[in-house]
Amino acid sequence: MRSLAALLCKSGADLPYSISRPLEIVEVDLAPPRIGEVIVKIESAGICHSDLSVVNGSRQRPLPLVAGHESAGVVLELGKGVKGLKVGDHVTTVFLPSCGACNECRLGSPAFCSVGATSNTRGEMISGGSRISFDGTLVNHYNGVSCYSQYAVLDQRSLIKLPSDIPFDIAALFGCALLTGIGAVRNSAHTKQGQSLGIWGLGGVGLSALIGAVISQASPIFAIDPVASKRDLALSLGADFVLDPSENLRDQFPDGVLVAIECAGRADTLKSAYDATSRGGTTVTVGLPPASEMLSISALSLVADVKTIRGSYLGSANPRVDIPEFVDLWRAGRLPVERLLTSCGPMSDVNEAMDALQGAQVVRQVIHPHQVS
Numbered sequence: 001m002r003s004l005a006a007l008l009c010k011s012g013a014d015l016p017y018s019i020s021r022p023l024e025i026v027e028v029d030l031a032p033p034r035i036g037e038v039i040v041k042i043e044s045a046g047i048c049h050s051d052l053s054v055v056n057g058s059r060q061r062p063l064p065l066v067a068g069h070e071s072a073g074v075v076l077e078l079g080k081g082v083k084g085l086k087v088g089d090h091v092t093t094v095f096l097p098s099c100g101a102c103n104e105c106r107l108g109s110p111a112f113c114s115v116g117a118t119s120n121t122r123g124e125m126i127s128g129g130s131r132i133s134f135d136g137t138l139v140n141h142y143n144g145v146s147c148y149s150q151y152a153v154l155d156q157r158s159l160i161k162l163p164s165d166i167p168f169d170i171a172a173l174f175g176c177a178l179l180t181g182i183g184a185v186r187n188s189a190h191t192k193q194g195q196s197l198g199i200w201g202l203g204g205v206g207l208s209a210l211i212g213a214v215i216s217q218a219s220p221i222f223a224i225d226p227v228a229s230k231r232d233l234a235l236s237l238g239a240d241f242v243l244d245p246s247e248n249l250r251d252q253f254p255d256g257v258l259v260a261i262e263c264a265g266r267a268d269t270l271k272s273a274y275d276a277t278s279r280g281g282t283t284v285t286v287g288l289p290p291a292s293e294m295l296s297i298s299a300l301s302l303v304a305d306v307k308t309i310r311g312s313y314l315g316s317a318n319p320r321v322d323i324p325e326f327v328d329l330w331r332a333g334r335l336p337v338e339r340l341l342t343s344c345g346p347m348s349d350v351n352e353a354m355d356a357l358q359g360a361q362v363v364r365q366v367i368h369p370h371q372v373s
Contacts, residue, residue, distance in 0.1 A: 045068045046204070069144075093145045102114045186215075188315065
């Protein structure tokens with residue numbers, strides 16, 4: 001099968017990407033699905049900072065690759081041995097497939113699947129190899145998804161079936177932004193009703209964390225970001241206080257917050273979150289800073305202040321449990337996903353969308369792969 005897709009051949013192009021155009025719309029070839037794999041028609045794909053970090057070179061992945069890892073679409077074709085899916089089903093993608101057999105999966109932590117993490121790092125499908133080629137040369141997958149494409153070959157372990165009445169633009173956010181943000185609050189920090197909480201960075205993941213904090217009935221909730229419009233949005237979504245990063249949270253809340261969630265992907269921001277965490281509190285980081293950035297804290301404070309620092313990947317989630325709950329919360333009006341959507345556009349505008357994300361003025365943008373101008 002042939003598919004138009006956004007191909008990245010080299011990271012670190014000059015800004016603006018609207019001029020340098022690191023993501024090139026080309027026609028790729030997709031191999032037939034193997035055992036346990038399906039072909040999905042991608043309807044909506046989110047523009048996430050994880051994609052931008054590969055484009056700008058702060059996160060290294062094997063190149064060339066077809067970008068994108070947050071999406072929703074319709075099952076078009078089944079390989080042999082597929083269970084629980086049929087042609088015509090609506091699905092959302094999960095950027096870490098879980099093998100179900102490694103120690104992490106057997107212990108009930110699919111978000112920590114070592115087999116899926118290894119295949120993602122290699123740019124391969126979880127069952128091995130690539131299903132994408134361009135001009136006769138194999139192309140790498142991105143996080144087992146590569147959804148900046150009209151069609152994608154996906155392992156069934158990268159897919160969660162959804163009700164067909166959920167709009168694709170909303171469904172696309174379930175598998176990354178919501179899992180990561182809400183999961184950080186609920187699964188990683190184990191936030192309880194009445195606990196104070198701060199969120200650093202109000203992109204799609206950070207605002208998802210805010211929604212998770214509201215659902216968990218944390219109080220008070222602080223939201224920190226340099227962009228005024230994002231702070232305003234945070235207030236409308238349930239934050240009690242908003243701050244510019246130049247302001248010190250402890251000036252307003254001297255004891256600090258019991259739960260601090262860092263979503264900006266910067267070591268200095270993580271330090272600010274840690275410094276604002278109260279005695280006995282937990283700092284959770286979901287951001288992906290460049291590998292060269294180091295965190296410097298007082299080693300004594302971990303013991304003297306009884307603090308905890310936790311990394312959170314995929315929100316420490318079990319997608320097959322958490323996403324159906326998200327659906328129920330959305331239906332009940334408690335998960336206002338649509339408020340996170342800044343804009344929608346054709347896949348041909350993917351470079352412009354990366355520019356907007358680099359400029360930090362947007363929350364979540366969605367592209368439509370079958371719209372190419």
